[in-house]
Amino acid sequence: MTTQRVSTTVPLDWKQVWFTNCPMVSANNVDQELGWCREEYKKIGVEYAYFRHAPENNWYPHYIHNLDNLIRFGGLYPPIQVNADIRRTVLLGATWVYEGGVMQVRARDKIFRVQDLKGKKIGLTKSLNTIKNDWWRIQEHMGILNILKLHDMTIDDVEIVEFPYADDWYDKPEMLVPPMNNPSELWMRRDHKRDYAFRPLEKALLAGTVDAIYNQMGQLGQLSEATGEIKSIFDLSRLPDWTIQVANTPAVITCTDVMAKEHPELVVAYMKAMIKVGRWANRNKAAAAEILNRQTFYLDAEHTYEGIKHVDMVPSLSAQNLECIRIGKDFMFEHGYIKNDFDVAEWAAPEFLEKAAIEVLEEEWERRSWSKLPAGGGLDVEGTRLG
Incomplete structure (x- = not known):
């Protein structure tokens, strides 16, 4: 007898932002141990948590993005299908890992x-x-x-x-309870390697x-x-x-068009954290590898380091990333894995990453200059050129 599968979610509350990720190389998988994204949301009075932290959320929002206040950082093919056939989302960034198959x-x-x-x-x-x-x-x-x-x-x-x-x-009961505070708890239960x-x-x-x-x-x-x-x-x-090399890669960041239009500040907060964590991971690849080894499929931490040492952990919407996404999307459309085609350039929304990068730069300048300038070091003059 076939069990009827349904997707369940918590009621929408814009004072909450949920996240989900795949066991891939990404800044979000590093941040789930650092907690920097949670700090960004605390600054604006918003709770940030793994989506399975709430027992009302089962696993399917990870695939069909039926939580308006969910941000996903993970494999390429599910979000392509969502945007093509289920609901409109926004492409915020991508991380390319040169792995092939x-x-x-x-x-x-x-x-x-x-x-x-x-x-x-x-x-x-x-x-x-x-x-x-x-x-x-x-x-x-x-x-x-x-x-x-x-x-x-x-x-x-x-x-x-x-x-x-x-x-x-x-749908297995042991994978639904108790609620998980961190994606690493899933992989500890699954012994995914x-x-x-x-x-x-x-x-x-x-x-x-x-x-x-x-x-x-x-x-x-x-x-x-x-x-x-x-x-x-x-x-x-x-x-x-x-x-x-496209094989459910690059890993991409997506949010709903509702979040992007009605609460852009929530999107920018996430992208600020991804930039900060990505820069930290680029400077500390061995430490990042120790964290990622808990979630990815490399043999061990040393093997993880070899896999990420040339990877830029700061998400981007570079021309190469967008072309890889087009390749994946075109394959899915040509072979019937999605019903509707769409323009990847229109899906991408670089303005959120750009605004986040500006805010990160302003905050960094403020920290570095406050003790050196008599009246503060805010970058509050448009058109001022530094250097």
Whole structure:
């Protein structure tokens, strides 16, 4: 018997801002341990908390953004679907991690090249949960096609084997109570580095049901390789072409259009914290790696450091980030994962990041200059040039 899944939320209160994130490299995943975003909201009399802190909120707002006062920092594909087909949101920033994905086979199989997969079976998941976006499948689908194309192959050269699965951990009682104060509590419960829910096709590969699987990113691939039973035969991240690295990345920040229009100060407060935390993480990569290791899929803190040492942790809406987002959105539209197309440039709202950056600069100047200038150091003259 199928359980009826529904999304539940707390009543809207603009004196509260909820956040949610994915287990990815992002300033928000660092801040959940630093608490700097909470400080920014305290300055304006607003409570800031993880959305699962309230028992009335189940997991689905993370995917369908049905809380007006929620800010999300996480994987690319769910917010694309939300903006295309569910409700209008605003794109506030992005963090790009150059990771790609890997094609993997059993360690002792006589398969050494992608061309050896001709006529072989490649797994592809299919979520039966109709509420949430099927982001696992999208990234697998995209990665498989990219790797085949790079080796002058098409989907017709292999056999795709679908694996429907319930995708229902969101509704399990032990994942709904008690309320969580911090996303790290989720990953402590899930033991995510060993949880096969995050590597759903690995058992099928080891059982011989398929001959190859695509793993989303180098992090997950290396966890699979650490078992001694699986090897990678191709790694997209080893290539110079960044346009084929999109795999539910970059991680993006989104809020509802309601929040952006009616309460822009709440958006700016969040973005100020993300700039501050991102700058701190850039200066202290080893410390940031210790924090991120609790949530991401790297092997350990040292491996996390290697993964983030060249990453700019300050979110941006750079031309490259926006183009990566377009690539992901176009794939979803062309392959039927979203019903409606939209313009990424219109989705993006750089004014919030710009205003936040100005306020961070003003606050920093005030702190640095107050003891050196007789009448304060506020930047209150428009057009004044510093330096």
